[in-house]
Amino acid sequence: MLQLGVHVSVAGGLERAVDRAHRKGCQAFQIFTTNPRSWRSRPISAETARLFSIRLKGCGLETVVSHMPYLPNLASPREEVYSRSVEALTDELLRCQLLGIPYLVVHLGSNLGAGRRSGRERIAEALQKAIIDSGSEVLILLENSPGTRNSMGSTFEDIASIIESLPRQSRRLGVCLDTCHLFAAGYDIRTPQALERTLGEFEGCIDPE
Incomplete structure (x- = not known):
């Protein structure tokens, strides 16, 4: 079933995002649980988690999406950045579980010139470690990229290869299709017929299991 929503602000408290989404008539909504331009995240109090849950149930909203901060790079060949990125992903999975x-939604990052194979291996390792370490039941949605230099995940085949490189029992994974990124990467979505062809190509690459 089609559900429509927007990204909403968490200014004044995470729980206020639910009220904002409800007032806008959203059936789904997305938030950042922390500052998207910082490595540091403020702990979520038990009271905030309680209020967030109460307001979700009160509004009847079930489709809620968090978006990872912008700084982590799961494909980075630089050890310090990579380590911090894996920690940030693990932390965000725990934050989502608490709320x-x-x-x-996770950006796949850039291999910074180390090559696509290296990038895929780094991403798969990061995803598996974060899933195991967090013990979270949250579904990670891999977002397609616009195809800029060294970026990972700009093609359906690229995303599929990352998913398939994880052991099946660790695949708490889905895909977030960003339509702006799709078009920038060369996929035609300008007409209903073109969109149908592109989605058919997507379904032919990504294993629903």
């Missing part, structure tokens, strides 16, 4: 958010 009852079922989905987390």
Whole structure:
């Protein structure tokens, strides 16, 4: 079933995002649980988590998505950045679990010239470690990239290869299709017929299991 929503602000408290989404008539909404331009995240108090859950149930909103901060790079060949990125992903999975958010959108990052194979291996290792270490039931949604230099995940085949490189029992993974990124990467979505062809190509690459 089609559900429509927007990204909403968490200014004044995470729980206020639920009220904002409800007032806008959203059936789904996305938030940042922390400052998206910082490595540091403020701990979520038990009271904030309680209020967030109460307001979600009160509004009847179930489709809630968190988006990872911008700084982590899961494909980075630089050890310090990579380590911090894996820690940030693990932390965000725990934050989502605490708030009852079922989905987390993740950028796949850039291999910084180390090559696509290296980038895929780094991403797969990061995803598996974060999933195991967090013990979270949150579904990670891999977001397609616009195809800029060294970026990972700009093609359906690239995303599929990352998913398939994880052991099946560790694959708490889905895909977030950014339509702006799709078009920038060369996929035609300008007409209903073109969109149908592109989605058919997507379904032919990504294993629903």
